[in-house]
Amino acid sequence: MTATEERPAVRPQQRRRVTSLEVLCVVLVLALLLQNQLVDALDIPALRTGATVFVAVCVQAMPFLVLGTLISGAIAAFLPAEVLRRALPQRTVLAVPVAGLAGVALPGCECASVPVARRLMQQGVAPSVALAFLLAAPAVNPVVLVATAVAFPGKPEMVLARFAGSMLTAVVTGWLWSRFGKASWIASRALQRLPAGGSSRWAVFAETARHDLVEAGGFLVIGGITAAALNVLVPSTLLESLSGQWVLGIVVMALLAVVLAICSEADAFVAASLSALPLLPRLVFLVVGPAVDVKLIALQVGTFGKAFALRFAPLVFTVAVVSGTVAGLVLLGGTS
Template sequence: MASSSLVDVLTERPKRARRITSVEVLCAVLLLAILGQSWLQNALNVPALRTGSTIFVAVCVQALPFLVLGVLLSGAIAAFVPARVLRRVLPRRTAAAVGVAGLAGIALPGCECASVPVARRLMGQGVAPAAALTFLLAAPAVNPVVLVATAIAFPGKPEMVLARFLGSLATAVVMGLLWARWGKLDWIVRRALERMPEGAGGRWRAFAEIARTDLVEAGGFLVLGGVISAALNVLVPQSWFAVLGGQLVLGVVVMAVLAVVLALCSEADAFVAASLTALPLLPKLVFLVVGPAIDVKLFALQAGTFGRSFAVRFAPVTFVVAVGCALAVGLPLIGGAR
């Protein structure tokens, strides 16, 4: 008995101390901010600080449900969809696979936060990175929820809905083709390309573990993106927009940059753009095409998911392509209209 007890003690695995994850910290901060909103408003009686805290909470609360949806979908793809099924559905030719992935974004409503973990798991299941990245850019920009929101924000202007759809789809497809031609797998961290075993056992356990891991990783970078977005929102004076009304080129540049730094959710950015009545439609279109493709929040999520080496290459090219596609579609469709 004594020797048996000694063996049990010696062979017993040490219990790991439970660590507090970034998602738990985020949920606690949001809960405290919501419950103590009135107290915080009185205690932090600094207009800029109050504005920044409100924007931070708004960005995180707005994006978190879609982030959860994305990690659940990514876990389901990795655990329940065999790689052979995905390879059978997508065409073998890279160009055709990129086109199908771009159109697939129509069927899955979500924001950019949701598309990042899904694209990661598509890669892990053997889908070509060019097709996965095309889906990453298309899903938050061409789905029906975004298009309906755009139509409501711009009543009587169906050309804005069409221009946003075509500009965003073109951005996703062009980036997919560019990656297929010049992209390198060495830029993506190895963990993002890991494949799940296709065995029949333990799929629900694998689903829960994958979803939990993706949520913890992406949640921390969502908080970082929310902080950056809140800080930059406070630093941009609202009076600047009145000056841009008669400067079309300057308006395009400024709105493209603001789309990156404001980090709005794709389901809500149309209402923000429509509220800037002093600007023509073309800068607003650039804002709506660039925002879902690349912003500070999305850059942080991409860096955390695919690695910094990938993000510093992919993000600047995406910005240039998005602006170019928005202008190529917007000039013939809406021109300088207001």
């Protein structure tokens, strides 16, 4: 090698990061290997009850969660956002409910609906229309409605009330944003066209489904643990006392939906496990959760900017609580 020849650059070795999925697999393997010792050490009635509730919630919800993430990945990879844009009416007042109804045919989780809404805005769709789709898609799609029917067997009115409350939330919020919202509230970066990626459609499908499953699965575990803790730590008499104070019950369950941030494909099983509460507060929980929660607020801050999220989140929360309450009073037989 001559002095004029350049030596090939030596890349520093990158240290491989351990992901949360690998940690979860290790924990599950250890739990299987040490199950006898764990059973002996944790043979406490309250823990047994909590573990039963946790497993029941996760096992019931997981098939719907997997199905939802597969559909979400297929939409991201094979269904361009231009299809929805071309099908929308020109007038915003009509386009908002049409975008809400499109959520029935284009299911996805809350996390997936945020980038889809941004993509629609980038392609010229009015923000109010894109936001109506953002709210409707994770709440009124067939996967969520079937999961609700399974979680509440023999109560078809609960499915209808959830659909009505969520659709009303999406449409009313879209109309209010079209009337009072300002373009300056949305970060300019959210409206800039993004360069097309070079990945194949199947690679996009696999990556989107994997990402949604890992993210949503983590929130499902948190929700299952919380549901188990509520069943064990909170006296049933306390939850039953809310049946006579339905206003307080609605407020508590609405705030709980924001804090828990459970995926819409799994939240029905968590709500069903809180059997001491009447149906109306649990319905509000199901309407508020897919519309606004802590993870959605964080995603919206990162996607649309802080100015947007500070105005959009309180608006959606208020509309969702009112819409869920109205739907429950009409379709669930009063405050039952």
